[in-house]
Amino acid sequence: MQRRTTFLLGKKPRAGTIVAEVIDLLTTWDVSCEVLLPHDQHVRPDDTQDVDLVVHRGLSGADEDLLSTLDAMGTPLCNPWAGSTHLRDRAALHGALDRASVPSPRGVMHATWAEVLAEEGRRRVVVKAVAGPGRGCGVLPSPLPQEPPMDGPYLVEELIEHDGTDRKLYVAGQHVSGLLKPSTLVRSHTTEGTPFTVDAQLAELARRTLQHLDLHLAGVDVVIGPDGPVVVDVNAFPGYRGVEAAARAVAAHLLEHLGRADDPTS
Ligand SMILES: Nc1ncnc2c1ncn2[C@@H]1O[C@H](COP(=O)(O)OP(=O)(O)O)[C@@H](O)[C@H]1O
Ligand SMILES: [Mg+2]
Incomplete structure:
Protein backbone atom coordinates (compact mmCIF):
# COMPACT_ATOMS: atom_id res chain seq x y z
CA MET A 1 0.00 0.00 0.00
CA GLN A 2 1.25 3.50 -0.80
CA ARG A 3 2.69 5.28 2.26
CA ARG A 4 1.30 8.71 3.06
CA THR A 5 3.10 11.71 4.57
CA THR A 6 1.95 15.22 5.38
CA PHE A 7 4.46 18.06 5.55
CA LEU A 8 3.40 20.81 7.98
CA LEU A 9 5.56 23.76 7.01
CA GLY A 10 6.12 27.34 8.16
CA LYS A 11 6.34 28.43 4.55
CA LYS A 12 5.80 27.04 1.07
CA PRO A 13 8.85 25.00 -0.06
CA ARG A 14 10.87 26.80 -2.72
CA ALA A 15 12.50 24.82 -5.54
CA GLY A 16 16.07 23.80 -4.72
CA THR A 17 15.54 23.84 -0.93
CA ILE A 18 15.81 20.77 1.23
CA VAL A 19 12.08 20.22 1.72
CA ALA A 20 11.27 20.55 -2.00
CA GLU A 21 14.03 18.08 -2.88
CA VAL A 22 12.97 15.63 -0.19
CA ILE A 23 9.36 15.73 -1.41
CA ASP A 24 10.54 15.10 -5.00
CA LEU A 25 12.59 12.11 -3.91
CA LEU A 26 9.85 10.59 -1.74
CA THR A 27 7.39 11.02 -4.59
CA THR A 28 9.67 9.10 -6.95
CA TRP A 29 9.88 6.41 -4.25
CA ASP A 30 6.08 6.14 -4.36
CA VAL A 31 5.39 7.95 -1.09
CA SER A 32 2.50 10.41 -1.28
CA CYS A 33 3.39 13.86 0.10
CA GLU A 34 0.82 16.49 1.00
CA VAL A 35 1.90 19.99 2.06
CA LEU A 36 -0.14 21.96 4.61
CA LEU A 37 0.80 25.50 5.71
CA PRO A 38 -0.62 26.22 9.19
CA HIS A 39 0.47 29.89 8.99
CA ASP A 40 -1.59 30.46 5.82
CA GLN A 41 -4.51 28.10 6.26
CA HIS A 42 -6.46 26.62 9.14
CA VAL A 43 -5.10 23.13 9.80
CA ARG A 44 -7.04 20.80 12.09
CA PRO A 45 -5.58 17.63 13.62
CA ASP A 46 -8.10 15.60 11.62
CA ASP A 47 -6.59 16.93 8.37
CA THR A 48 -3.75 14.45 8.82
CA GLN A 49 -5.98 11.51 9.74
CA ASP A 50 -4.63 8.18 8.49
CA VAL A 51 -1.28 9.57 7.31
CA ASP A 52 1.69 7.38 8.18
CA LEU A 53 4.01 10.25 9.14
CA VAL A 54 3.78 14.00 9.73
CA VAL A 55 6.98 15.89 8.95
CA HIS A 56 7.18 19.44 10.29
CA ARG A 57 9.60 22.31 9.79
CA GLY A 58 9.65 26.02 10.56
CA LEU A 59 6.50 26.08 12.70
CA SER A 60 6.10 28.50 15.61
CA GLY A 61 4.89 28.43 19.20
CA ALA A 62 1.37 29.04 17.90
CA ASP A 63 1.47 25.60 16.25
CA GLU A 64 2.45 23.71 19.40
CA ASP A 65 -1.15 22.76 20.18
CA LEU A 66 -1.53 21.18 16.76
CA LEU A 67 1.68 19.15 17.08
CA SER A 68 1.03 18.05 20.65
CA THR A 69 -2.53 17.00 19.70
CA LEU A 70 -1.20 14.96 16.78
CA ASP A 71 1.32 13.37 19.11
CA ALA A 72 -1.42 12.57 21.66
CA MET A 73 -3.49 11.03 18.85
CA GLY A 74 -0.60 8.66 18.14
CA THR A 75 0.40 10.24 14.82
CA PRO A 76 4.12 9.63 14.20
CA LEU A 77 5.94 12.96 13.96
CA CYS A 78 9.36 13.82 12.58
CA ASN A 79 10.96 15.37 14.54
CA PRO A 80 9.15 13.67 17.43
CA TRP A 81 7.12 16.02 19.62
CA ALA A 82 9.27 15.38 22.72
CA GLY A 83 12.34 16.48 20.78
CA SER A 84 10.64 19.68 19.62
CA THR A 85 9.87 20.64 23.21
CA HIS A 86 13.59 20.44 24.02
CA LEU A 87 14.26 23.10 21.38
CA ARG A 88 11.46 25.46 22.43
CA ASP A 89 14.01 28.03 23.62
CA ARG A 90 17.63 28.20 24.78
CA ALA A 91 16.69 27.43 28.40
CA ALA A 92 14.91 24.21 27.40
CA LEU A 93 17.86 23.19 25.22
CA HIS A 94 20.31 23.93 28.01
CA GLY A 95 18.31 21.76 30.43
CA ALA A 96 18.04 18.91 27.95
CA LEU A 97 21.78 18.99 27.14
CA ASP A 98 22.57 19.16 30.84
CA ARG A 99 20.57 15.98 31.49
CA ALA A 100 22.05 14.22 28.44
CA SER A 101 25.43 12.63 28.74
CA VAL A 102 27.01 14.93 26.15
CA PRO A 103 29.60 17.61 26.85
CA SER A 104 27.93 21.05 26.84
CA PRO A 105 28.79 24.38 28.52
CA ARG A 106 27.81 24.83 32.16
CA LEU A 159 32.95 30.73 27.70
CA ILE A 160 34.61 27.75 26.02
CA GLU A 161 37.93 28.82 24.51
CA HIS A 162 38.00 27.64 20.88
CA ASP A 163 39.64 28.30 17.53
CA GLY A 164 36.79 30.48 16.17
CA THR A 165 35.51 27.74 13.86
CA ASP A 166 32.25 25.86 14.44
CA ARG A 167 31.98 22.21 13.48
CA LYS A 168 28.40 22.17 12.24
CA LEU A 169 27.11 18.62 12.20
CA TYR A 170 24.08 17.89 10.02
CA VAL A 171 22.29 14.75 11.08
CA ALA A 172 19.55 12.72 9.37
CA GLY A 173 18.92 9.54 11.33
CA GLN A 174 22.30 7.83 11.53
CA HIS A 175 23.79 9.93 8.71
CA VAL A 176 26.15 12.74 9.82
CA SER A 177 27.80 15.36 7.56
CA GLY A 178 29.88 18.34 8.57
CA LEU A 179 30.54 21.92 7.54
CA LEU A 180 33.14 24.25 8.99
CA LYS A 181 31.77 27.74 9.57
CA PRO A 182 33.21 30.76 11.38
CA SER A 183 31.75 31.21 14.85
CA THR A 184 29.25 34.09 14.93
CA LEU A 185 31.29 35.37 17.90
CA VAL A 186 34.09 36.26 15.45
CA ARG A 187 32.26 36.85 12.14
CA SER A 188 28.65 37.65 11.25
CA HIS A 189 26.40 34.76 10.24
CA THR A 190 27.06 33.18 6.85
CA THR A 191 25.20 30.49 4.95
CA GLU A 192 28.48 29.35 3.33
CA GLY A 193 30.46 26.54 4.92
CA THR A 194 33.37 24.27 4.03
CA PRO A 195 32.58 20.54 3.99
CA PHE A 196 34.87 18.45 6.20
CA THR A 197 35.15 14.77 7.01
CA VAL A 198 33.41 14.07 10.29
CA ASP A 199 35.55 11.71 12.37
CA ALA A 200 34.07 8.82 14.35
CA GLN A 201 34.20 10.72 17.66
CA LEU A 202 32.23 13.71 16.34
CA ALA A 203 29.74 11.50 14.50
CA GLU A 204 29.12 9.54 17.67
CA LEU A 205 28.69 12.77 19.64
CA ALA A 206 26.11 14.02 17.11
CA ARG A 207 24.15 10.75 17.14
CA ARG A 208 24.23 10.58 20.93
CA THR A 209 22.99 14.17 21.19
CA LEU A 210 20.03 13.47 18.91
CA GLN A 211 19.23 10.23 20.69
CA HIS A 212 19.14 11.96 24.09
CA LEU A 213 17.11 14.86 22.76
CA ASP A 214 14.55 12.69 20.86
CA LEU A 215 15.45 14.24 17.51
CA HIS A 216 15.97 12.65 14.08
CA LEU A 217 16.71 15.63 11.83
CA ALA A 218 18.92 18.30 13.38
CA GLY A 219 22.00 20.48 13.19
CA VAL A 220 24.45 20.23 16.08
CA ASP A 221 26.90 23.11 16.62
CA VAL A 222 30.16 21.94 18.13
CA VAL A 223 33.22 23.94 19.21
CA ILE A 224 36.51 22.29 20.09
CA GLY A 225 37.46 23.39 23.59
CA PRO A 226 40.56 22.62 25.69
CA ASP A 227 38.95 19.33 26.83
CA GLY A 228 37.60 18.34 23.42
CA PRO A 229 34.34 18.81 21.51
CA VAL A 230 31.49 20.68 23.22
CA VAL A 231 27.90 20.91 21.94
CA VAL A 232 26.84 24.58 22.13
CA ASP A 233 23.61 24.52 20.08
CA VAL A 234 21.09 22.20 18.44
CA ASN A 235 18.61 23.20 15.74
CA ALA A 236 15.69 21.17 14.43
CA PHE A 237 15.52 20.27 10.74
CA PRO A 238 18.17 22.69 9.42
CA GLY A 239 18.42 23.80 5.78
CA TYR A 240 21.35 21.41 5.10
CA ARG A 241 22.65 24.08 2.71
CA GLY A 242 26.01 23.06 1.23
CA VAL A 243 25.72 19.53 2.61
CA GLU A 244 26.29 17.00 -0.14
CA ALA A 245 23.47 14.50 -0.81
CA ALA A 246 21.49 15.90 2.13
CA ALA A 247 18.09 15.47 0.49
CA ARG A 248 18.80 11.80 -0.13
CA ALA A 249 19.87 11.27 3.49
CA VAL A 250 16.78 13.05 4.85
CA ALA A 251 14.40 11.26 2.46
CA ALA A 252 16.02 7.89 3.26
CA HIS A 253 15.54 8.57 6.96
CA LEU A 254 11.87 9.47 6.44
CA LEU A 255 11.38 6.27 4.45
CA GLU A 256 12.89 4.32 7.33
CA HIS A 257 10.69 6.20 9.79
CA LEU A 258 7.66 5.29 7.65
CA GLY A 259 8.64 1.66 7.81
CA ARG A 260 9.10 1.85 11.54
CA ALA A 261 5.69 3.48 11.98
CA ASP A 262 4.23 0.40 10.37
CA ASP A 263 6.02 -2.05 12.62
CA PRO A 264 3.74 -3.07 15.49
CA THR A 265 6.73 -4.37 17.46
CA SER A 266 8.63 -1.06 17.44
N1 LIG B 1 29.55 28.63 25.70
C1 LIG B 1 30.16 29.01 24.57
N2 LIG B 1 31.51 29.23 24.56
C2 LIG B 1 32.14 29.64 23.44
N3 LIG B 1 31.52 29.90 22.28
C3 LIG B 1 30.18 29.71 22.21
C4 LIG B 1 29.44 29.26 23.35
N4 LIG B 1 28.14 29.18 23.00
C5 LIG B 1 28.08 29.56 21.72
N5 LIG B 1 29.29 29.88 21.23
C6 LIG B 1 29.60 30.36 19.87
O1 LIG B 1 28.57 31.26 19.50
C7 LIG B 1 27.90 30.80 18.34
C8 LIG B 1 26.42 31.14 18.42
O2 LIG B 1 25.86 30.49 19.56
P1 LIG B 1 24.60 29.54 19.39
O3 LIG B 1 24.24 29.05 20.74
O4 LIG B 1 24.87 28.53 18.34
O5 LIG B 1 23.50 30.58 18.94
P2 LIG B 1 22.50 30.63 17.69
O6 LIG B 1 21.21 30.12 18.23
O7 LIG B 1 22.42 32.08 17.37
O8 LIG B 1 23.05 29.79 16.58
C9 LIG B 1 28.20 29.32 18.29
O9 LIG B 1 28.11 28.83 16.98
C10 LIG B 1 29.63 29.24 18.85
O10 LIG B 1 30.59 29.55 17.87
MG1 LIG C 1 23.96 27.96 16.52
Missing part, protein backbone atom coordinates in the same frame (compact mmCIF):
# COMPACT_ATOMS: atom_id res chain seq x y z
CA GLY A 107 25.28 27.61 32.49
CA VAL A 108 22.86 29.41 34.79
CA MET A 109 19.71 31.41 34.20
CA HIS A 110 19.44 35.06 35.24
CA ALA A 111 16.45 37.39 35.04
CA THR A 112 18.31 40.72 35.07
CA TRP A 113 21.38 42.20 33.39
CA ALA A 114 22.80 43.20 36.81
CA GLU A 115 22.89 39.50 37.76
CA VAL A 116 24.55 38.68 34.44
CA LEU A 117 27.29 41.28 35.10
CA ALA A 118 27.81 39.90 38.62
CA GLU A 119 28.21 36.44 37.10
CA GLU A 120 30.74 37.83 34.61
CA GLY A 121 32.76 39.10 37.59
CA ARG A 122 33.50 35.47 38.44
CA ARG A 123 34.39 34.04 34.99
CA ARG A 124 34.37 34.82 31.26
CA VAL A 125 30.94 34.08 29.85
CA VAL A 126 28.75 33.83 26.79
CA VAL A 127 25.29 35.32 27.38
CA LYS A 128 22.33 34.09 25.36
CA ALA A 129 18.87 35.65 25.30
CA VAL A 130 16.59 32.75 26.22
CA ALA A 131 14.16 33.63 23.44
CA GLY A 132 16.86 34.34 20.86
CA PRO A 133 16.07 34.03 17.18
CA GLY A 134 19.30 32.17 16.29
CA ARG A 135 21.94 32.98 13.65
CA GLY A 136 24.11 34.51 16.33
CA CYS A 137 21.51 37.15 17.33
CA GLY A 138 21.22 37.49 21.09
CA VAL A 139 24.54 35.73 21.79
CA LEU A 140 27.29 37.84 23.34
CA PRO A 141 30.73 36.95 24.80
CA SER A 142 32.68 38.73 27.54
CA PRO A 143 33.50 41.60 27.84
CA LEU A 144 29.84 42.56 28.22
CA PRO A 145 28.43 46.09 27.95
CA GLN A 146 27.12 47.80 31.12
CA GLU A 147 23.65 48.32 29.61
CA PRO A 148 21.52 45.33 28.57
CA PRO A 149 21.83 44.93 24.78
CA MET A 150 18.86 42.56 24.64
CA ASP A 151 15.84 41.51 26.67
CA GLY A 152 16.07 38.81 29.35
CA PRO A 153 15.78 36.30 30.78
CA TYR A 154 19.34 35.25 30.06
CA LEU A 155 21.23 31.99 29.88
CA VAL A 156 24.81 32.66 31.04
CA GLU A 157 27.27 30.00 29.91
CA GLU A 158 30.94 29.49 30.67
